[in-house]
Amino acid sequence: MIVGSQKPIEEIWSMVKDFKKVLVFGCNTCVAICHAGGEKEAATIASLIRMRAGQEGKAMEVNHMGVMRHCEPEYFDPVIEEVKSYDLVLSTACGVGVNFLSDRTGTIPVYPGINTSFYGAVEAPGFFKELCAGCGDCIVHLTGGLCPIARCSKTLMNGPCGGTNHGKCEVSNEVDCVWYLIVERMKKLGTLEKLSEVLPPRNWSTSRDGGPRRVSVEHIREYEEQEAQKPETAGGKK
Amino acid sequence: MKSGSNLEQVISSGVPAVTAELGPPMSADPHEVIKKAQQLKGFCDAANITDCQTAVVRISSIAAAAIAFQQGLEPVMQMTCRDRNRIAMQADLLGAAALGLKNCLCLAGDHQKFSAAGRLKGHPGAKNVYDVDTCQLVGILKKMRDEGKQEGGDPIEVAPKFFIGASWTPMADPVDFRPINLMKKVNAGADFIQTQGIYDIEGFRSQMAKIVNMGLHERTAILGGIIVPKSAMMLKYMDSSVAGVSVPKSLIDRMNKAKAAAGEDKKKMRELQEQEGIKITIELIHQVLETPGIKGVHIQAIEWESAIEGIVKEAGLYPRPTFPGA
Ligand code: SF4
Ligand code: SF4
Numbered sequence: 397m398i399v400g401s402q403k404p405i406e407e408i409w410s411m412v413k414d415f416k417k418v419l420v421f422g423c424n425t426c427v428a429i430c431h432a433g434g435e436k437e438a439a440t441i442a443s444l445i446r447m448r449a450g451q452e453g454k455a456m457e458v459n460h461m462g463v464m465r466h467c468e469p470e471y472f473d474p475v476i477e478e479v480k481s482y483d484l485v486l487s488t489a490c491g492v493g494v495n496f497l498s499d500r501t502g503t504i505p506v507y508p509g510i511n512t513s514f515y516g517a518v519e520a521p522g523f524f525k526e527l528c529a530g531c532g533d534c535i536v537h538l539t540g541g542l543c544p545i546a547r548c549s550k551t552l553m554n555g556p557c558g559g560t561n562h563g564k565c566e567v568s569n570e571v572d573c574v575w576y577l578i579v580e581r582m583k584k585l586g587t588l589e590k591l592s593e594v595l596p597p598r599n600w601s602t603s604r605d606g607g608p609r610r611v612s613v614e615h616i617r618e619y620e621e622q623e624a625q626k627p628e629t630a631g632g633k634k
Numbered sequence: 635m636k637s638g639s640n641l642e643q644v645i646s647s648g649v650p651a652v653t654a655e656l657g658p659p660m661s662a663d664p665h666e667v668i669k670k671a672q673q674l675k676g677f678c679d680a681a682n683i684t685d686c687q688t689a690v691v692r693i694s695s696i697a698a699a700a701i702a703f704q705q706g707l708e709p710v711m712q713m714t715c716r717d718r719n720r721i722a723m724q725a726d727l728l729g730a731a732a733l734g735l736k737n738c739l740c741l742a743g744d745h746q747k748f749s750a751a752g753r754l755k756g757h758p759g760a761k762n763v764y765d766v767d768t769c770q771l772v773g774i775l776k777k778m779r780d781e782g783k784q785e786g787g788d789p790i791e792v793a794p795k796f797f798i799g800a801s802w803t804p805m806a807d808p809v810d811f812r813p814i815n816l817m818k819k820v821n822a823g824a825d826f827i828q829t830q831g832i833y834d835i836e837g838f839r840s841q842m843a844k845i846v847n848m849g850l851h852e853r854t855a856i857l858g859g860i861i862v863p864k865s866a867m868m869l870k871y872m873d874s875s876v877a878g879v880s881v882p883k884s885l886i887d888r889m890n891k892a893k894a895a896a897g898e899d900k901k902k903m904r905e906l907q908e909q910e911g912i913k914i915t916i917e918l919i920h921q922v923l924e925t926p927g928i929k930g931v932h933i934q935a936i937e938w939e940s941a942i943e944g945i946v947k948e949a950g951l952y953p954r955p956t957f958p959g960a
Contacts, residue, residue, distance in 0.1 A: 549745050550715070550762065554769035555815045557742040558803030558830055561877040567747050579808040592814055594822050597720060597770045597785055 397426040397517070398490040399524040400433055400510040408441065408486070409448050411507045415484040416455070418445065420509060421497075422462035423489030430524055433488030433510045435462025441488065441509060466493025469500070480504050515546070532602030532609060538590060540581035547574035553595045555579075636779065636825060637797035639736035640708045641680040643957040644930075645826065645855045650923055651930030652951050653710060653828065653857060654678035654942050656702060658693035667698045670939045671705035677946045679954055680737055682828070682932070685712040688750040689743070689757070696726055700733045710799060711735050714743025719765035720774065720785050727778060731794030739799035739828065740771040751875070769822045772800050776823030798823055802856075803830040804841040806878030813844045820854045827854050828932040831861030831872070833881040835921045842927050851927030858922035862935040862945065863911040865904070866890045885914055912945055919949045 412418050420442040428434025442460040449456040461478075463471045466489035472479065479485055480501055487494045488509035498506040514526035529546035535553075536543050545551050549567045556575030559566025565573040582588045600606065635642060644651045654674050659666040674681045683702060685695035692698075699709035711730055713723060727738065742764075749756025766774065766785075774785045775798045782793040800819040804812050816827065832838045838858070845851055861879075863869050866889035873881035892910035896902035919931050931951075935941040946952050 549747075550742055550767070551764045552742060552767040554767050554818055555811065556806070556808070557768075558801065558806050559742075559745070559877045560807045563807055566877060567745050573807070576808050579811045583810075588811075588814075591811070592817065592821075594769050594773065594818050596773065597766045600765065 397429055397515070398492070398512060399430045399514050399516040399526070400427045400490050400512045401430070402432050402437065402441075403509065403511055405441075405444050405448070408445065408509065412445055412456075412458075412484060412486060413449075413452070413454065417457045417481075417483045418442075418459075418486060419479060419482040419484070420445070420458065420460040420486045420488060421466075421479065422460065423464075423466045423487070423493050424462050425465050427488065427490055427510060427512075428462075429518070433490070435460065438462055438488050438509070441486070466490075467496055472497065472500075476500065529603075531600075532606075533599065535595070538595070539578045540585060540587065542574055542578050542581060544574055544578065547572075547577075553598065555591065637736045637795045639680065639797045640957060641710065641737050642797040642825070644679040644955055647955060647957075649955050650928075650951070651826075651855065651857055652678045652946060652954065653930070653932045654681045654939070655684065655932070655934040655936070656681045656698070656707075656709075656939060657684050657687060657937060658695070658698035660690065660692050662693070664693075664701050667693065667701045668705055671702040671707040673939045674942055675705060675707040676954065677943045677952065678933070679930075680708040680710045682710040682712055682739060685714045685741070685743065686717065687712075687744065688754075689716070689746045689748040689760075690750050690754050691757070696730050696733070696735070699730065699735050703734055708737070709735060710737040710739050712739045712741055713771065714741045715764050715767055715771055716743035716746060716762050719763050723766070723771065724774065724778065724784055727775065727794050727796070728790075731796065736795065736797055737799060738775060738796045739801065740768050740775065740824075741801050742768050768800055769818050772798055772819055772822040772824050780823075797825050799826045799828060800824040801830065802827045803878035804832075805834065805837050805880065806830070809841075812841060813848060813850075816845060816854075817848060817850055820850050824854050826929075827856045829856065829859040830878050831859045831876075831934065832918065832922060833869075833872075833879065833885055835918070835925075837880065838922070839925050842925050846927040851929075855929035856927060857930040857932040858925065858928050859932045859934065860915055860918050860922065862915045862933065862938060862941055863889065864938065865907045865911070866893050888914065908941075912941060912948070915945055916949045919945070919951070 420438040422433055422435040422438030424434050438460040442458045445458045465471045485506045486509040487497055487506050491512040494506055494508045515528045516524045516526045519525040526546055528543055531545045549565050550557055560573040560576050563573055563576040565571040656670045683695045683699040686692055695712050699711040702709045746760040746762050747758045749758055775796050777783050779793055779795050782790045802816050869881045869886045869889055872879045889907055889910055892906040893903050896906050922928055922931055
């Protein structure tokens with residue numbers, strides 16, 4: 397899932413303070429799980445803004461709403477006209493949602509209501525951990541199923557640096573050194589000798605470095621195109 | 635000869651090699667480099683020029699190495715993977731070779747968060763690069779030198795001929811992986827290795843026994859790292875906070891004793907500890923050189939380059955061999 401965290405209310409206030417009619421628009425999937433930007437959090441943020449507007453003596457209408465996902469049109473299409481009736485949409489979806497909505501709200505600005513942090517998992521209740529960086533060319537079959545790209549502070553591919561300290565990373569004693577974990581895991585799997593091979597420089601073009609990426613799934617596209625053509629063909633025969 | 639550097643010649647002659655370290659200043663003044671180069675010249679076979687060590691901006695390794703070289707000190711240019719992608723790295727390597735530099739040590743580099751262990755502001759908000767890691771950088775240097783090709787495959791008309799080095803922390807976690815770690819660097823093409831500072835000779839020897847078993851000591855020249863201790867405080871800090879370094883209690887006790895002997899006299903406290911530090915250094919040098927598989931020592935007198943002359947002389951490693959044309 398995508399993990400995010402709330403922005404300080406000061407920062408949010410500085411973004412919204414000059415608008416008259418604001419919609420705090422939550423997303424009820426990933427960012428709801430981490431209590432950053434679901435409908436519930438959107439409601440809280442909306443009331444904080446209202447309070448602040450009251451304190452500052454600003455006339456402002458602030459409402460909230462939530463949909464299942466901001467990243468697929470089918471979820472927000474039913475409410476898009478209502479969304480567009482605001483001066484500002486403060487989206488508490490992840491950055492994907494903010495971008496996706498921005499492309500679809502015409503002249504209505506969409507601002508980010510949260511900080512999108514990473515792709516991670518629920519390590520323990522209330523504790524989320526980054527585990528993948530979406531590099532576009534997964535190699536964790538070579539590293540015991542653990543990712544050195546996302547989880548090593550130096551994205552090292554050929555083993556630990558000299559900074560590993562009691563299993564922790566040199567950047568912080570609260571961060572596990574993933575190379576320590578990889579070695580321990582591969583020992584357990586009996587595959588440590590796999591690490592002897594030198595992995596050559598990576599082709600990072602599959603990652604963000606190659607420019608914005610796209611994935612095109614042919615069979616879905618073909619199916620959709622066929623579906624779209626059906627009534628037309630039927631009509632033509634008549 | 636792969637590079638014809640002085641260091642390479644000393645190593646192939648079979649004489650135990652001595653390398654030292656020169657830390658460039660946080661300033662555009664070349665005099666500091668010149669001064670340190672003069673202090674080291676003649677007392678080591680080559681001196682490492684650190685590359686923004688501890689993630690602090692200093693005169694670049696390549697520029698400081700060129701200045702040292704003009705002074706007659708053979709440099710080992712250090713190159714970390716932290717700040718440059720493979721384009722910048724190879725450009726710098728071509729430039730360094732064009733300036734006459736012949737040794738390059740490949741390192742991961744301290745993370746940008748390090749900022750001299752918090753003593754300086756540094757640039758903890760910098761973006762880090764790590765396009766390639768140490769093993770991969772070693773491989774790039776080798777490919778450039780031996781195949782005359784850039785990493786991407788384009789030909790190089792005049793190939794940069796470096797004597798290729800890498801660092802090794804023999805006793806860091808996960809300890810049983812460290813020999814494999816070294817093997818990978820050697821397989822990638824490391825001609826020489828400089829280790830992290832060693833105080834725990836027993837621990838080091840047990841790691842070296844594995845290396846000798848693997849035959850790695852014959853495929854690369856391993857120089858044992860010695861960090862000259864200046865005070866009891868420094869030894870305690872290294873023991874508790876520097877990854878892969880453990881300092882036996884007996885050494886810390888010796889330093890404490892030297893400190894106590896000075897009574898309340900601050901100046902004397904420093905002097906006595908420095909004297910003891912040099913004694914410890916010389917003992918360590920001998921112990922490291924007696925370790926099977928070792929081809930030399932890498933002596934780091936951090937911000938204390940002037941100590942090298944005395945250490946090298948007292949350790950019986952002076953004069954250094956000379957070779958025509960190096
Ligand atoms: S290797 Fe790439 S795709 Fe695989 S887990 Fe790591 S970042 Fe994600
Ligand atoms: S300590 Fe471990 S996780 Fe941290 S940078 Fe080094 S190898 Fe990577």
